[in-house]
Amino acid sequence: MTVWEAARLALRGLRANKLRSGLTTLGIIIGVAAVIVLVALGNGIQSGFTESFGSLATQITVNANQEGTNGAPRDLTDADVAALDDPVDAPDVVSATPIAGGPVTVQLPGGSRFRTSVTGTTAGYLDVTDRDLVVGRMFDATEERGKAKVAVLAPGPVEDLFAGDAGAALGSEVRIGRTAFRVIGVVAATGQDDVVITPLGTARSFLLGGGDAVSTVVVVARSPEAVPAALAQVTAILDDRQSVDDPAERDYTATAQQSLLDQVNQTLSFLTLFTVAVAAISLIVGGIGVANIMLVTVTERTREIGIRKAIGARRRAILQQFLLESTILAGFGGLVGILLGVGLSTAAAIALPQAIPDFPPPVVDVNSVLISFGISLLIGLVAGGYPANRAARLRPIEALRFQ
Structure with missing residues (x-):
């Protein structure tokens, strides 16, 4: 018997019990669809994370320690920032952006005070941190040099002072500490x-008590691949400036943000894998259902098997027929599951951004589709193995006696 003849007989057997065959495939359908949808959601979250924080891949954050090795507070300085921005000593560094900060109060004239924090920095801060403006603009280099009393607000102060209305905040006068600033x-x-957010010189002169202290420096490497070299250059420069021989004696910490991104991506990948493993339980349940229904099928068709063997059908032909029957059954469930999973993922990609604007849309992974279908075929083959072998080993005379 050829494979095509065996497949024809298998399909005829499945069509004879359409409802039972359809119900049997439900576990496979649900399992395959769940795997595709969950992988798509996981891919979407990872893609959204990479898109939102991809700029961090080239960043190195240098923070001054709260206390120096001798117990005294130690800050970075403008001279440290200038050294890090030197293309001769740090050829893999594109820019070094200083940040000085501290707690302040903010209020509308005559209004209630709210506690917040100030970030004194340079005009390129938003580009370095990949923050977007809702309304208005960032201060420029001229305002920075002139210590202009201008401020860019984050959503927290806007909510406290203007009930979340960014348009109302733009152009308004607010008091930060004891000084009036224009938003x-x-x-x-x-x-x-x-x-x-204010110009660095402005923050120092009016809010932070003067000086040239810097609490954080955001260093940008020329590429993600250059981060290790840039990190080595940063530590070498600061160690030399602070006369540090032992890394344990450093009064600063330098961290490549790429390592944090890698950790988050690994965590997201693990969570996706875990949820997919849970969803795959449905595939196992579906395989058990296929095995069970094939055993019932073999029992119901015992006399048919006996007649076929009596007129010369070989064991191999019987085995082939029932293996194909279980594989076709599971494969059909896999195909329907793929259509359902891809359809749900596509619908979610359209609906989720409208319902939850910040939620990244699912991204269907072709590999997950192919692997899910392959696993469904494998489950059908394995689940049909014992029933098919049992059918093939039936002795004709015993099968013909079966009622």
């Missing part, structure tokens, strides 16, 4: 939303 912009929400 020239509002940034979009991120993880650091309770802050006001």
Whole structure:
């Protein structure tokens, strides 16, 4: 018997019990669809994370320790920033952006005070941190040099002072500490939303008590591949400036953000894998259902098997027929599951951004589709193995006696 003849007989057997065959495939359908949808959701979250924080891949954050090795507070300085921005000593560094910060109060004239924090920095801060403006603009280099009393607000102060109305905030006068500032912009929400951003010199002169202290320096490498070299250059420069021989004696910490991104991506991948493994239980249940129904089928068709063997059908032909029957059954479930999974993922990709604007749309992975279908075929083959072998080993005379 050829494979095509065996397949024809298998299909005839499945068509004879359409309802039972359809119900049997439900476990496979649900399992395959669940795997595709969950992988698509996981891919979407990872893609959204990479898109939102991809700029961090080239960043190195240098933070001054709260205490120096001798117990005294130690800050970075403008001279340290200038050294890090030197193309001769740090050829793999594109820019070094200083940040000085501290707690402040903010209020409308005659209004209530709210506690927040100030970030004094340079004009390129938004580009370095990949923050977007909702309205207005960032201060420029001229305002920075002139210590202009201008501020860019994050969503926290906008909510406190203007009930979340960014348009009302733009152009308004607010008091930060004891000094009046003009709001020239509002940034979009991120993880650091309770802050006001001012020029570095302005923050030092009016809010932070003067000096040239810098609490953080955001260093940008020329490429993600250049981050290790840039990190080595940063530590070498600061160690030399602070006369540090032992890394344990450093008064600063330098961290490549790529390592944090890798950790988050690994965690997201693990969570996706875990949820997919849970969903795959449905495939196992579906395989058990296929095995069960094939055993019932073999029992019901015992006399048919006996007649076929009596007129010369070989064991191999019987085995082939029932293996094909179980594989076709599972494969059909896999195909329907693929259509359902891809359809649900596509619908979610359209609906989710409208319902939850910040939620990244699912991204269907072709590999997950192919692997899910392959696993469904494998399950059908394995699940049909014992019933098919049992059918093939039936002795004709015993099968013909079966009622």
